[in-house]
Amino acid sequence: xxxxxxxxxxxxxxxPALKPHEIGAMRDAGRFAGELLDAVEDFIRPGIxxxxxxxxxxxxxxxxxxxxxxxxxxxxPAHCCTSINDVVCHGIPSETRILGVGDIINVDVTPxxxxxxxxxxxxxxxxxxxxxARRLVEDTYASLWLGIAAVVPGGRIGDIGHAIQSYVEPxxxxxxxxxxxxxxxxxxxxxxxxxxxGKRGTGAEIESGMxxxxxxxxxxxxxxxxxxxxxxxxxxxDRALSAQFEHTVMVTERGVEVLTAGAxxxxxxxxxxxxxxxxxxxxxxxxxxxxxxxxxxxxxxx
Numbered sequence: 433x434x435x436x437x438x439x440x441x442x443x444x445x446x447x448p449a450l451k452p453h454e455i456g457a458m459r460d461a462g463r464f465a466g467e468l469l470d471a472v473e474d475f476i477r478p479g480i481x482x483x484x485x486x487x488x489x490x491x492x493x494x495x496x497x498x499x500x501x502x503x504x505x506x507x508x509p510a511h512c513c514t515s516i517n518d519v520v521c522h523g524i525p526s527e528t529r530i531l532g533v534g535d536i537i538n539v540d541v542t543p544x545x546x547x548x549x550x551x552x553x554x555x556x557x558x559x560x561x562x563x564x565a566r567r568l569v570e571d572t573y574a575s576l577w578l579g580i581a582a583v584v585p586g587g588r589i590g591d592i593g594h595a596i597q598s599y600v601e602p603x604x605x606x607x608x609x610x611x612x613x614x615x616x617x618x619x620x621x622x623x624x625x626x627x628x629x630g631k632r633g634t635g636a637e638i639e640s641g642m643x644x645x646x647x648x649x650x651x652x653x654x655x656x657x658x659x660x661x662x663x664x665x666x667x668x669x670d671r672a673l674s675a676q677f678e679h680t681v682m683v684t685e686r687g688v689e690v691l692t693a694g695a696x697x698x699x700x701x702x703x704x705x706x707x708x709x710x711x712x713x714x715x716x717x718x719x720x721x722x723x724x725x726x727x728x729x730x731x732x733x734x
Contacts, residue, residue, distance in 0.1 A: 450643060457548045458550075464543050464545050466692045466694045467492075476531065481531070482529045489541055490511045514538070517535055517536060518674060521540065532558065536557060538555040547618055553677060568605065568650065568673055571605065573677050575650060577708065580690060582594070583638060583687065584687055585683055590627075590630035590633060593635075607651075612628065614645055641682075643682045647678030678692075
């Protein structure tokens with residue numbers, strides 16, 4: 433096993449606050465990331481390969497006139513990451529990795545649209561999964577939104593990790609420490625590192641105009657990861673299941689706007705049982721009524 437990892441979250445300049453004329457472009461990039469994952473959700477089924485998923489992402493990205501940021505990034509060989517079961521993140525799509533009933537798979541996309549990055553991921557169910565896998569995925573999704581709800585100008589980055597950790601650890605899960613969220617915008621990865629555990633009131637100050645990702649990786653067992661010999665694929669040390677969801681967010685004067693929401697996001701949030709404050713905007717709407725009607729769950733069942 434190699435211990436190195438490549439998607440650096442901590443190098444480069446801190447993410448600058450967006451200028452007014454850049455906000456629309458950042459929203460466009462985020463919106464397209466959400467559209468990519470909506471298409472992946474409809475496409476995933478038993479019997480396809482992870483290379484098939486990568487080809488779909490490539491085709492849609494090219495048709496949009498966008499660029500897949502992962503392709504060639506420090507040598508990464510694909511347009512997206514596909515991480516199945518005990519793979520925490522950065523799984524490489526392959527023609528030989530075929531999805532089977534009972535798998536859970538995270539697909540991570542980052543299109544560049546007009547120079548701006550929209551970074552998002554979702555974990556999907558492949559057919560019927562075990563009750564343990566379902567609960568892990570749904571609880572991971574809920575933790576993402578609790579972390580997002582903690583984003584307010586004047587707050588601290590540590591508030592985000594505290595909200596996530598306080599939710600998942602009492603439920604018996606562990607929070608991956610080797611990877612984090614990150615600033616993004618014109619540059620793929622910049623500070624601040626957005627850890628998914630921590631203490632309230634610590635870390636960098638959250639300021640209006642900042643854009644960064646929140647992407648909790650939650651394990652059923654040990655939080656530690658190994659890196660496989662391909663130099664990319666991170667797996668749980670005990671080979672227990674891992675799940676992840678990710679959104680790119682923009683800090684506003686009053687709270688936070690989620691830039692990478694999918695078409696069914698409001699219904700998914702309602703199904704998760706998380707009630708969002710008015711400071712959170714999803715698809716242009718503030719807050720979410722937990723009793724909203726909807727047909728989607730936190731992860732796609734296909």
